[in-house]
Amino acid sequence: MSKKDAYREKREAELKEMQAKIDVLKAKAESAKADARVKYEEKIEQLQSKRDKAAEKLEEIKSVGEDTWEEIKGIVDDTFTEMKDILSESKA
Numbered sequence: 001m002s003k004k005d006a007y008r009e010k011r012e013a014e015l016k017e018m019q020a021k022i023d024v025l026k027a028k029a030e031s032a033k034a035d036a037r038v039k040y041e042e043k044i045e046q047l048q049s050k051r052d053k054a055a056e057k058l059e060e061i062k063s064v065g066e067d068t069w070e071e072i073k074g075i076v077d078d079t080f081t082e083m084k085d086i087l088s089e090s091k092a
Contacts, residue, residue, distance in 0.1 A: 021047075
């Protein structure tokens, strides 16, 4: 397995974990009071947008060569960092 394929598979698994965390936030939002619900929903929207961006870039990695995928990897890594930051904020 190439380094590119191993990276893509690892990040795809992490995307599934991220979706599970988003689902937990959705459940918390449903049971939260109105003001807290709005904050949860904002974080959920941000997370879903970032998750979709990461998924799109991971698909893109499939079609690029070994020499150019590193650029996309940087975007994906940044997106995952942003998602983790948003999750941390939502727990505060």
